[in-house]
Amino acid sequence: MALAFDDFGRPFIIIREQEQKTRLRGLDAQKANISAGKAVARILRTSLGPKGMDKMLQSPDGDVTISNDGATILEQMDVDNQIAKLMVELSRSQDYEIGDGTTGVVVMAGALLEQAEQLLERGIHPIRIAEGYEMASRIAVEHLDRIAQKYDFGVSNIEPLVQTCMTTLSSKIVNRCKRSLAEIAVKAVLAVADLERKDVRLDLIKVDGKVGGKLEDTELIYGIVVDKDMSHPQMPKQIEDAKIAILTCPFEPPKPKTKHKVDIDTVEKFQTLRLQEQKYFDDMVQKCKDVGATLVICQWGFDDEANHLLMHRNLPAVRWVGGVELELIAIATGGRIVPRFQELTPEKLGKAGLVQEKSFGTTKDRMLYIEHCANSRAVTVFIRGGNKMMIEETKRSIHDALCVARNLIRNNSIVYGGGSAEISCSVAVEAAADRYPGVEQYAIRAFADALDAIPMALAENSGLQPIETLSVVKSQQIKENNPYCGIDCNDVGTNDMREQNVFETLIGKQQQILLATQVVKMILKIDDVISPSEY
């Protein structure tokens, strides 16, 4: 432990209770950090690619999650080590930013760390390594720009989008019906996309699931599905050309926010109050009726009397609809959310062609479908599947596919998958390395080796000889000057990813390389770890 002494030989106390803290310094710290980072990457390595395996995670409460999605696995893993937490963050930020490639980014970072370890052993200073990595990542990203292709698609030609989504979905358990799911994802995204501004609001897409049925029954609904039913069992189950009043106020007498008391001291007061109360309910229902609403959707509950009055006036109602759903309904039906009965006007009503209640299976589950809306800019992907875990995993997969489709709409450049982009970058970085004088050259070369790790892991997971396959593909790329050769994971028989239709988005790939480099740089710069020791 580092101690400083004053002139009289008494020690300064720099860190409080330093005897109780463990401390790692210098090279030891870096090595320990690297090995922790590698350990996390090792866990995810086998999940990469179309033949990647899943992980089963048991939460502290005993719930089981089965997933192939890097971000999900890491999030649920209950990690303790600080560096491992950094890796978790890394995968999460890839998830937020891009939505896909969360496994790849961690594997990439792991490979970079592994290379860095070797360089450290040769005595290269970590900062030099970090700088070398930085240069290399710039070269790689520029190279990606060069090999990327623009991909044209329109509302009528969605095939390219579907193909890209299929690449994403093929690594998930849902790859059995990746085609139909990819189509659903693309259609959903196109429905909400603003093609002129090149923007997609993913929060307009609601992904909902219900156990039962089969995966093939998953459907896209141009409208909203709400897990609620009509407030009164005898209300009509189907409403055509519905005019919807969307309310955030309860069917109740108002509760003024200021403190108040109504004292009843005479019989007359008691009776007037009673009459007023009745009038209140009546007025509220009448207001809804007057503006021409045929369906009331309310964020709050209402009591039996109001319920019956609604029923009586033939005004179906849904209660306890959540805020997010309410907003979606408002967007979809073109209605306004009305916070007070007084403000109800016919213009503020939402319109939907068909509202119906559907029941599932043998239990009493019912859901409310709001379809043929005035503004079909809000859609719902409704997932069915054999069990809860399957639904959850499908939700995650659909989310990934949606993100990919969105990214393509934002920026329609693609690179080819199957590790081809990484191999091509690796070749480019390797070639560029020789031009750099100084120690960084080694780091750049190491970066090129690290890029090879992803195709290697792909080959390994697909049951191929990793080194052999990689060297064959690499030589082919250089020989034919064809950056589209990748690993043939599915045993199709060709290495050309253009023929296999395996695409990834350019921004996704660039982001992966940049994020991984950043995190590795951060880890390399740490030379002192102080942590409270266990007691």
Next chain:
Amino acid sequence: MVLDRIFKDDSSEEKGERARMASFIGGMAIADLVKTTLGPKGMDKILQSTGRGREVTVTNDGATILKSLHIDNPAAKVLVDISKVQDDEVGDGTTSVVVLAGELLREAEKLVAAKIHPMTIISGYRMAAECALNALLQKVMDNKEDPEKFKFDLMKIAMTTLSSKILSQDKEHFAKLAVDAVMRLKGSTNLESIQIIKKPGGSLKDSFLDEGFILDKKIGIGQPKRIENAKILVANTAMDTDKVKIYGARVRVDSMAKVAEIEVAEKEKMREKVQKIIAHGINCFVNRQLIYNFPEELFADAGILAIEHADFDGIERLALVTGGEIASTFDNPESVKLGHCKLIEEIMIGEDKLIHFSGVELGQACTIVLRGASHHVLDEAERSLHDALCVLSQTVNDSRVLLGGGWPEMVMAKDVDELARKTPGKRSHAIEAFARALVAIPTIIADNAGLDSAELVAQLRAEHHKEGCTAGIDVISGSVGDMVQLGISEAFKVKQAVLLSATEAAEMILRVDEIITCAPRKREDRM
């Protein structure tokens, strides 16, 4: 060194072979647990709860057994979950789905030991499942056109479902009950309108289906016990003190006299309400909430039968059958729809008095009264009947029917086997294994019945190589028999769900190569 310690304390991580082993074993253990309940000669299980009452459940229903287990193995949880979903979705086949998934895992384990990669197994299983489903689709029978035959089909399905349950002694009786009840629904799958009332006493044979509606309530004192041509108002309203709901209102008085006045006013309010209700011209009033003595007395005076505290289901059903609406306000008597029925009377079942509504308007709802020696028998009977009702109501919608007794499994196994021979590559092993897993089901049925399964299944397989074979295992006589003659049928929807979700679950478990268990959440020990 901090090396490799990236998890929190108490978390565990299992990798590769070990993880796979753990999930295989977990899955198979669960399957073996419920295996013996499969088939008409399957045995029951006793479940004792850890709760204070140490309640005992005796059951044969796979979903019920698995639901009550506390399981730690994550793979086993997947199987429990599929069984639960099967129960929610089609109601029956909850045991079969777990057993099939277990067998698929057992076969997969052998293949993994023979160094075949799980992904190869999965792709083989997928092909096999598709092939099996097609085989079933080809052989499926649909008698929707012919109502007579269709009803006969339903009857057979009900009997087959019930034959593995406690009701097997009187399966014909119960099958008829179930079919009649479901036919009344006219195609809706809403089982809520079938009410099941359990009353201990008598024997299972004494159970009956009642066309009307029975409410498990007593009639108030001093009120008529029998009403003909009843006009019923079904309500959900407070009949105790009707509170003023305006927020912040409270009573504050300064003298005793005023208290009295308010009390009178309150009473007056209640009396007014009762008057309004009576003004509907009714002679029966059913409320979901309590009716206090004062209004009850008023009703009795008016000669109206008032029933309090009917539960929510009861109210909904009653409204459904009598065609009335559930009312909560009573200001417009002319526009409230009243319910009607021909006769309300008090009847006795065992020692309990119940209220019977007969001659109701809507014929959809009905009541099944179960009688039996003990609560356990009744509970199990209810579960069995529920299974049968679920299957029947699903079949009414999807009228495709298959034969039972291991016939569908053999049909599928035969086609899958053929596919295996045609498929080149390692996948064919997996496809073959799928066929073996399918054959395991008739084997288990035979084993459970104490028959020579190896002999029987071999005979069955030979039979199935003939065109248009209808052979299955006849558990009663212990031989291979003609399933058409024996009248053993199953619903296509059930088989399809079993096949698909078992394959899906097996696939899910097979894909796992690492299990990470988080540290269990620390709970405060409750005293």
